[in-house]
Amino acid sequence: MNPSTTVRQEVKDFKPYTPGLTIEEIKQKYNLSNVIKLASNENPLGMSPIVKEEIQKNIPYCFRYPAVGNPELTSALASHHGISSCNIVTSNGSDELIDLLIRVKGTPFQNNIVVCDPSFSIYRMQARINSLEVRKVPLNEDFSFPFAKMLQEIDQQTSLVFLTNPDNPSGYAASRDSILEFADKLPSNCLLIIDEAYIDFSEQEEDFSPLAKFSQTQNIAILRTFSKMFGLAGLRLGYGIVPDWLSDYILRIKLPFSVNILAEQAGLASLKDREFYRSTRETVIEGKKYLASGLEELGCEVLPSQSNFILFRPPIDARKTFEQLLSRGIIIRPLESYNLPQHLRVSIGNANENNTFIKNLEQVFREHGSS
Numbered sequence: 001m002n003p004s005t006t007v008r009q010e011v012k013d014f015k016p017y018t019p020g021l022t023i024e025e026i027k028q029k030y031n032l033s034n035v036i037k038l039a040s041n042e043n044p045l046g047m048s049p050i051v052k053e054e055i056q057k058n059i060p061y062c063f064r065y066p067a068v069g070n071p072e073l074t075s076a077l078a079s080h081h082g083i084s085s086c087n088i089v090t091s092n093g094s095d096e097l098i099d100l101l102i103r104v105k106g107t108p109f110q111n112n113i114v115v116c117d118p119s120f121s122i123y124r125m126q127a128r129i130n131s132l133e134v135r136k137v138p139l140n141e142d143f144s145f146p147f148a149k150m151l152q153e154i155d156q157q158t159s160l161v162f163l164t165n166p167d168n169p170s171g172y173a174a175s176r177d178s179i180l181e182f183a184d185k186l187p188s189n190c191l192l193i194i195d196e197a198y199i200d201f202s203e204q205e206e207d208f209s210p211l212a213k214f215s216q217t218q219n220i221a222i223l224r225t226f227s228k229m230f231g232l233a234g235l236r237l238g239y240g241i242v243p244d245w246l247s248d249y250i251l252r253i254k255l256p257f258s259v260n261i262l263a264e265q266a267g268l269a270s271l272k273d274r275e276f277y278r279s280t281r282e283t284v285i286e287g288k289k290y291l292a293s294g295l296e297e298l299g300c301e302v303l304p305s306q307s308n309f310i311l312f313r314p315p316i317d318a319r320k321t322f323e324q325l326l327s328r329g330i331i332i333r334p335l336e337s338y339n340l341p342q343h344l345r346v347s348i349g350n351a352n353e354n355n356t357f358i359k360n361l362e363q364v365f366r367e368h369g370s371s
Contacts, residue, residue, distance in 0.1 A: 010129050017121060023331070032329040036356055038347040039331045041168075041198070041309050043231030044283050045350065048276035051232070054269035055262050066261045069251060073264045077239055080271050083214065086244040089251060090267075092258040094197060094223045094238035097250075099126045101160060101221065101240075104249045105191055106132040111159040114150055118169070118338035120195065123162045132159070143170035143303065143311075147182045156187055164195040165209075166202055169338055169345045171305025173208045180210050183220055191246070194222050198307035200229035200277075201284050208306065211241065218243050226263075228308060229280055230270040235263040284308045287348040294358040298365055309347045311335075314361075316368050318342045324364040330357055 023035045070090040078085040091097040099122075106113065108131035115123050117136035124134045135153045140146050145163060154161065166173040183192045194210065202208050211222060222241040227233035237259060242250065270276075291310055295302045301313040314321045322334045322344060333345040346357065 010131055014125070014129055017125065026326065026329065026331060030327050030329065035329040035331065036349065036353045037331045038349050038353060038357060039333045039345075040233070041228060041307070041347045042233055043228065043280055044287065044308075044348055044353065045231065045276070045280050047231040048270060048273045050273045050276065051230075051266045051269045054265050058262055058265045061261055064261065065257055066259060066264055068256045070259050070264050073239075073259070073267050076268055076271055081211065081241065083241065084244070086247055087214070087241055089240045089242060089247050089254070090259050090264075091238045091240065091254070092263075093227065093236040094195065094225045095122050096254075096258055097223055097238060097240045098122050098162075098193075098195075099130075100250050100254055101191070101193060102126050102130050102132065103253060104246070105159040106130055107159070108132065111157050112155075113160045113162065114153050114158055115162045116145060116150075116164075116167070118335075118340065119162065120164055120168060121337070127160075139167075139170075143167065143172045145172075145174050145178075145182075147178065150182075151185055154186065154190060156189065158187065158190050160191050160193055161186065162193045162195065164197070166198045166306040168198065168307070169309070169333070169335055169340070169343070170303055170311045171198075171307040171309060172303070173202055173306035176206065176208055176210050176213070180213060180217070183210075183217065186219060188219075190219065192220050194220060196222055197225045197228055199224070201281065201308045202306040214241060218245075221246060226267055226270060229277060230267075231276075231280070232263070232266055232270065235260075235266055237263040237267050283350060284348045287351065287354050290351075291346065291348060291354055291358070294354075295361075298358070298362055309333075309345050311340075311343055311345050313343050314365070316365060318344050320368060321361070321364055324368070325357075325360060328360045328364075330360055332357075 023037055026035045073090055074085050074088045077088045112133035112135050113127045114135045117138050127134050137146050137150045137153055196209055199205055199209050206212055210220060224239055226237040292302050295312050299315040303311045335343045335345060
């Protein structure tokens with residue numbers, strides 16, 4: 001028997017996550033010397049200089065295994081948020097935690113998860129590879145969460161509900177109170193996962209995050225990441241704020257060394273560098289105002305955003321807009337995979353990147369029939 005015939009059907013049917021082209025690939029394809037990437041919601045300031053120093057300092061120790069569970073970082077995060085260490089689980093980016101939560105709570109061929117449509121594809125992908133049914137509920141027309149319709153899809157076999165708040169790709173954020181009210185209506189066996197990858201960019205975190213009320217709940221888990229605000233996307237570092245009963249089960253099945261030494265030390269240094277945090281927030285907030293104003297002046301439909309990106313609808317074909325910008329060395333995000341073919345998403349860059357994007361977008365519109 002050929003071993004390939006015994007591959008699980010879920011794997012045979014699986015469609016992997018498809019990232020966009022890299023900067024180097026774009027340079028080669030269009031023979032460009034300079035490319036601006038505003039597609040992946042990365043930190044416009046790069047990485048904190050203090051973190052860079054800490055990474056350099058710890059390179060000699062890379063031959064050592066990290067401590068299981070990253071106790072130093074776990075303790076620092078608990079102190080940072082004013083909660084117990086038993087409520088923190090570190091991970092190799094938020095993606096690892098998404099997979100772990102699905103495997104801890106979901107029984108194959110029995111349970112289901114409920115997500116919004118569109119939403120982050122990893123929720124659906126990991127549920128399907130773990131043989132859980134995925135129930136998708138369309139967002140409201142204004143991209144707000146359809147809480148009432150979601151409740152209609154939730155039953156006693158729903159193990160997890162995923163919300164990204166602020167949401168991607170719209171930047172919409174639901175209020176803390178509306179999320180807590182929704183959580184109160186869930187079946188007792190259902191866990192609400194709130195993915196707060198972009199919460200640091202919201203106007204007032206306490207207005208949108210239920211973290212301050214976390215100790216009063218037992219059916220909420222919050223995901224956070226160092227990829228966006230802290231500029232550590234390449235080191236893959238995330239963490240969950242979870243009930244203590246859940247952290248115990250997650251740690252039982254979590255691979256022991258998934259967070260490496262450099263990522264842990266970078267995370268510790270990031271928490272100490274409040275100036276870099278402040279500068280990033282200031283850069284994103286000012287850049288978001290500039291881009292929103294510039295896009296509207298060019299005739300784009302712009303959605304309000306509590307994140308470090310903007311969703312907009314150009315006055316000409318979105319795919320053509322994307323490809324024309326790409327040929328000019330500017331990468332933004334087309335949204336066919338989100339079933340939003342007439343919309344585009346642009347990450348907030350630094351002042352020069354934002355200005356270059358707007359100037360080139362104006363040229364594209366002028367050359368293709370939009371004044």
